[in-house]
Amino acid sequence: xxxxxxxxxxxxxSEGTPVLLxxxxxxxxxxxLFWYVQHPNKGLQLLLKYTSAATxxxxxxxxxxxxxxxxxxxxxxxxxAHMSDxxxxxxxxxxxxxxxxxxxxxxxxxxxxVHP
Amino acid sequence: xxxxxxxxxYLIKTRGxxxxxxxxxxxxxxxxxxxxxxxxxxxxxxxxxFSETQRNKGNFPGRFSGRQFSNxxxxxxxxTLELGDSALYLCASSIQGAGxxxxxxxxxxxxxxxx
Numbered sequence: 340x341x342x343x344x345x346x347x348x349x350x351x352x353s354e355g356t357p358v359l360l361x362x363x364x365x366x367x368x369x370x371x372l373f374w375y376v377q378h379p380n381k382g383l384q385l386l387l388k389y390t391s392a393a394t395x396x397x398x399x400x401x402x403x404x405x406x407x408x409x410x411x412x413x414x415x416x417x418x419x420a421h422m423s424d425x426x427x428x429x430x431x432x433x434x435x436x437x438x439x440x441x442x443x444x445x446x447x448x449x450x451x452x453v454h455p
Numbered sequence: 456x457x458x459x460x461x462x463x464x465y466l467i468k469t470r471g472x473x474x475x476x477x478x479x480x481x482x483x484x485x486x487x488x489x490x491x492x493x494x495x496x497x498x499x500x501x502x503x504x505f506s507e508t509q510r511n512k513g514n515f516p517g518r519f520s521g522r523q524f525s526n527x528x529x530x531x532x533x534x535t536l537e538l539g540d541s542a543l544y545l546c547a548s549s550i551q552g553a554g555x556x557x558x559x560x561x562x563x564x565x566x567x568x569x570x
Contacts, residue, residue, distance in 0.1 A: 382562050382564055383545065385560075429498065439510065441503050441511065441549055442500050442503065442511045443490075443500060443559065446497075
């Protein structure tokens with residue numbers, strides 16, 4: 340079975356400093372992994388996805404994530420935080436063909452706070 | 456191109472009532488999935504419809520049901536509402552075809568409060 344664990348429920352950074360949101364996954368095969376972001380009272384927006392191509396994935400708004408199979412990790416980073424990055428971030432795995440591509444499994448979320 | 460549209464955005468019901476939520480996917484998307492988001496359980500998969508057929512189902516009781524119409528619009532219904540059904544219900548649509556990898560496009564959700 341697939342699962343994701345987000346290692347921090349809350350992360351607080353200052354504007355202009357780097358962001359690191361950590362995610363570990365569990366999967367019996369090469370997974371499809373995603374990061375989604377949810378701003379207050381909004382739906383979810385896809386930030387980036389990994390689908391067994393390049394291990395370093397670039398997304399929108401300057402975010403990127405690196406797939407590390409040896410560490411079963413898919414951490415999300417951004418070099419310089421902006422106030423508008425304050426939101427909740429979800430690490431997500433797709434079960435794939437056998438389990439249903441769209442039956443996504445979400446991590447518990449990491450709430451990112453950005454301070455001036 | 457219009458995004459995923461969910462109606463109503465907010466609603467309040469009392470225990471025992473039923474509710475119907477509607478979702479219009481992005482034009483050309485044939486798959487519609489529903490998720491429940493609560494503070495305690497997080498985001499959980501309810502079900503997925505493709506070409507008017509339920510393709511996948513999550514671990515929810517039979518009080519939760521859905522359907523999809525020929526124009527890909529979908530509805531979900533919750534009968535005999537319980538307090539624990541209070542949640543944000545999110546609908547998501549996706550393109551289907553070779554290379555589908557589970558990338559979903561979400562609506563803003565319908566926030567249900569059960570009193």
